[in-house]
Amino acid sequence: MTDAHQEEVLGRIAKGLVYTESEAAFLAPRRRAEQIFEYNRTPPGQEDRRRSLLVEILGSVGERTVLLPPFHAGFGSNVHIGDDFFGNVNLTFVDDVDIHIGDGVMIAPSVTLTTTGHPVHPSRRADFGRFSEPIVIEDKVWIGSNVVVLPGVRVGYGSVIGAGSVVSRTIPPMTVALGAPCRVVRPITDEDLTTRGAL
Template identity: 85%
Template sequence: MDIRMGDGVMIAPSVTLTTTGHPVRPAPRVDFGRYSEPIVIEDKVWIGGNVVVLPGVRIGYGSVIGAGSVVSRSIAAMTVALGTPCRVVRHITDEDLTTRTAGSEM
């Protein structure tokens, strides 16, 4: 399966994107049962260090994934999500989009 990545995506070091898995039930697992699902990372996503993204996940436009998270379910656009398992902790607001960090003025 494939990994589809949009424009302007930032990925920190030690991120794992895995599109394959195996069944939880022992019998099919013993028979080397595997499955594959794509990962989709939309435009302008920021993924922190040491994040693991599991099969079948879509990370929506402009989202931020916190360092060390395990993303096992899709994440909505314009949200901040983190943890194990990764969960949305807040939405990115219009104020977030206009706020600049110190020293970033041009």
């Protein structure tokens, strides 16, 4: 594939347009499959080794980051995580394009963040036709167990996503949202400082 063709494909990806597996094959060297495999088999006591592998795998990673194995990623190199992050087991990043996670974010078990979807018409899915849009999780967000965040979503500062939700649209800051599809059910207010808080 020529440089010009690669640029054309990258341009389509950046615009959220359909592209195929063959067209995107030149991006394969950015995949960190071997390092992810090793990370997921590193003994719990080898925190320094886990940290060094995480630095190799991710596009960027902040301080005091905890990512419990196993985790999974299509690339790994398109994931950017801030400080004081906690990711529980079975976190999946479908990171064909960037996933940006802010500071102080907590993610519960078995969450999927997928930047990529596929066209509805089967003829457009030939050669694994797909489209990709970045995901942004802002600072201090809490995402409950078994949540799926879909392409192009932004979850606003401080928000809580209830367990089992399917997030297909942007969630504003300081709100509680849940359901499939995920919808805002209430704001987060100062009253939540004095209670456990109810979803």
